[in-house]
Amino acid sequence: MAPLRLSLGCWDYDRMKALEDGRVKAEGIDLTFLNLRVEETFFRQLKYGDFDVSELSLSSYVLTLNAPEPPFIALPVFPSRMFRHQSIYVNLKAGIQSPSDLAGRRIGTPEFQMTAPVWQRGILEDEYGLKYDSPQYFTGNVEPSAVERTEKVPLKLADSVKIQPIPKGKCLAQMLADGEIDCLESATAPSTFGTHPDVGRLFPDAKEVEQDYFKRTGVFPIMHVIAVKRSVLKENPWVAQSLTKAFASSLDYAYDAIHERAALRYILPWMQFHVEETQAALCSEGNERWWQDGLTPQNTRTLEKFLEYSFKQGLANKKWEVKDLFAPGSLDAFVV
Missing domain, CATH: 3.40.190.10 (Periplasmic binding protein-like II)
Known part of the structure; x- marks a missing residue:
């Protein structure tokens, strides 16, 4: 059977590069990666639904859930995080x-x-x-x-x-x-x-x-999620898990790149020390990764806090549960 052709609107973050350049492929999917800045992606997806899959503002995504028939459902993949x-x-x-x-x-x-x-x-x-x-x-x-x-x-x-x-x-x-x-x-x-x-x-x-x-x-603010059109998953529910696994593999490549020491892969002369400092500040003992997808305890705590803020500030029409945000098949991708 021919792969399912899907479009992805997303910026070319380091954690997305392996998906963009083809080193990582989502099983059963022929993914067209459209490298767009977030402002354009958000506008086009929310107004016109231009992409099968896209990066979306976490806040805007939560607000789409206010609709009687929400157009998107997210994967537990967080392309953008930032302390504010x-x-x-x-x-x-x-x-x-x-x-x-x-x-x-x-x-x-x-x-x-x-x-x-x-x-x-x-x-x-x-x-x-x-x-x-x-x-x-x-x-x-x-x-x-x-x-x-x-x-x-x-x-x-x-x-x-x-x-x-x-x-x-x-x-x-x-x-x-x-x-x-x-x-x-x-x-x-x-x-x-x-x-x-x-x-x-x-x-x-x-x-x-x-x-x-x-x-x-323990909160590392999540800014964006990856969202899929519900119409796509209705016809192809397996896509949620396939895509989530592919994003996880692409993140692995990003970690490999920042740990490379044979030569400077990036134009930051003290990259090694920055990585060590970040690990010391953000990683628990025995864990070397400060940027993780899936519903880890830290991610769940972070999302709970955001959902509290969205509801309290009069944006979301209810206080959503974290599990309500994500396609069930995408959560299964992290079950070993």
């Missing part, structure tokens, strides 16, 4: 000495439902007592753009949430530098960070803060 203390920026003249000073302040964010700000709002409330609906939120493009940024998924937020789009022609990066907003919660760094004297990080010692946060909570 480092990407909260402030105007240094706004008098913000601690996160609690953001109460009642003006905070910019590209989209309220974006995964990164969901994490940031949740962490600021959990760790520093800043109620998520205390600030005033302003949504829009971080940088100048001819296309106005809007929420990819319709929202029904609590009346206590104060949110409005920024004026046409404005961008959050410059508004932060000019003092029109006091803070920016984002995934990307604004162009005014490092180039304008009034723009800095809320946490100047972000690396140490993030490592301490992980040490105390």
